[in-house]
Amino acid sequence: MTEHQGLTVNGVRLAYQVAGPAGGEPLLLLPALGETADDWAAVRDVLARDRRVYALDLRGHGRSERAGAYSLELMRDDVLGFLDAVGLDRVDLVGHSMGGVVAFLVAQHSPWRVVRLVLEDAPPPFPREPRAAVRPEGELAFDWAVVPALRSQLDRPDPSWLEGLSLITAPTLVVAGGPDSHVPQEALAELARRIPEARLTTIPVGHLVHAAAPAEFTEAVTAFLADVPDGEVARRWLAEDGITQTGPDAWYDADPPVGTLTGEDVCNGLGSMAFTDEGLDLAGRLRVALGLMDLLGGHPLVTWQIHSAHLGPEGPLPAEPLWGGYRRRLEAVREYPAIAESLWSDWFEVWQTAEEAFAEVLGNDRDRLEAGAPEPLLRRARRVLEVSGPVPWKAKAATYEAAVRVPELHPAVFGGLLAGYHDVYGQLEPEPALALLDRLDLPAGTEHRDALRRVLAAGHRNHHRSPEAWSGAWSEAMPSE
Known part of the structure; x- marks a missing residue:
């Protein structure tokens, strides 16, 4: 069953849909320019079988408020505010076309908020030749003012967007639509190359991949999301001790004495404990240790423990x-x-x-x-x-x-x-x-x-x-x- 809900973020009323088990891992879907949360209907139920799936009407779209002010950065901030409002510290994020641009802006602005990232035929942040936008006749499911505002940004993207791709730490799947898509496929390949942990797959059905080939799309996405990265394993292990990331090199410790820690503090306090956790098998301890390296960088209390465990009585790893x-x-x-x-x-x-x-x-x-x-x-x-x-x-x-x-x-x-x-x-x-x-x-x-x-x-x-x-x-x- 899909629920329709709404809340106010950054002074704008946003509508969203939610489906799937309440305890499922959260997945947020962002639609293309001119589309709404309903656009994900062809794949939503499959994705929601064991996940809590949220589909958002971005500002100016669908049931969300016609805000008047539109930019991709404002939409990025709306997404981050939405996560805060519904109580999601971290989420798997899927974006189609313009929604993919918003998604990678979120992932480069606040990388600790995104577990895994899927970009479906999203326009890469390279300059392109402007094209005149013609308003369709009749009533629209979105505010037409969104189009010229966002098209101008997509035609002449901020150079920081391209530079920021290297800041994305989430494993990323770039889904290309193939030669029938209007998005240049060689540019999509370059987008994937510039994101550190990205892979590229092509489903050659054109720009509307999830609508034209829902089975192939959901198969690719669910397989990708099933792979839990070591960094996420380490985050969950830290969360069991009340430690969550709140910013670049900023971690919140909920256990007394409550306070903010740096990555160095986390390593000093917990770096040597991964291989003493009796609740994990040897492979699980190793994944936590490697994940701590991914999250916190090198630290002797982490790297030395891996080597010691390999030579220790329970080794080799x-x-x-x-x-x-x-x-x-x-x-x-x-x-x-x-x-x-x-x-x-x-x-x-x-x-x-x-x-x-x-x-x-x-x-x-x-x-x-x-x-x-x-x-x-x-x-x-x-x-x-x-x-x-x-x-x-x-x-x-x-x-x-x-x-x-x-x-x-x-x-x-x-x-x-x-x-x-x-x-x-x-x-x-x-x-x-x-x-x-x-x-x-x-x-x-x-x-x-x-x-x-x-x-x-x-x-x-x-x-x-x-x-x-x-x-x-x-x-x-x-x-x-």
Whole structure:
């Protein structure tokens, strides 16, 4: 049964529909320009089988108030105010066309409010050629004043919208309508590339995907929403202790003493507790720990616990959530400094785990390293090679050889060689390392290249075993560097 309700947000009366079990995970649907909550009827009931589904009439549309003032930013603020008014801290968000623009504006403005994001054939925030809008005859289900106000924004989008795509932390599904859609499909692909955790799927039925192919649309969306990200697992774990996010690096602790915490505070208080939670199995504890890294960044109390649990009495940790989790983050567009730092200090500098960790995050895939390899694999390779200095030479030599086949990885191979010489746990094999160095196509004047070549040619393996050798080589190489 679908209920029709209304409330006032930002001084504007908004109408909405709600369906599904009261205890279901919340899902908010935002319609296209000129459409209303009724537009979701073809898919609403399927989505509401086990979810609490809200469909909103945006200001100026349907049963919502004709507000007079219209912009995509005002609609974004209406959505955030709506979530506050109905008591939803976080929500899965689906937007079609203009509703998709509003959805990604919400997700970049307040990323902690969006669990997962679905953008259905939404106009990407790239300038486009303006087209004259002609008012249809007869009575409209929306205020015509919305059209010129929003079309002008869509034609000349604020540059911050494009820049803000990188701020979206929610896993995102971009649903494209294919060649029959008026939305440029190559621009949709670029939209997906610019959102850090986005994937693209095409259902080639034109712009009205959910109406033209409701079964295919709901299948794609429900499968996507069924995948709970590690960050959400960690949020739910924190919420059990009364800790919820209220802003960038701001967390509210409902337990006495009540107050606001930073991410550092949360890590200091709870970072070491994930692997002591007896209510979770080992895989569940690992997902919480990885999720804390996603939410809060690197912290020794989190990353060290993962490594310790792997070597501890209950270890080793399950391979797929552990190494699959590392690989996915190393391949992501989003930067995960904590992952690289953890690889270096927690795994590669410890002899018991260095070879296993290197093989799992890169070595086992070395045969796939070639020019034209998928960009996610090359991103992973680049990030791993740069921190691979402590890994024993015999464990990484073949992977270094493979990486040399890919010119764009040459700087990362050089970084690994240089780190291998300088890290206290590193040890190069001078002859093969020198041969490898001489095959790298590096920019002229690459800092420390000549000094590294001199110490390797002299047979030195590590800076800390012969510090005077590096000092001398660096001094001799200074004129050319």
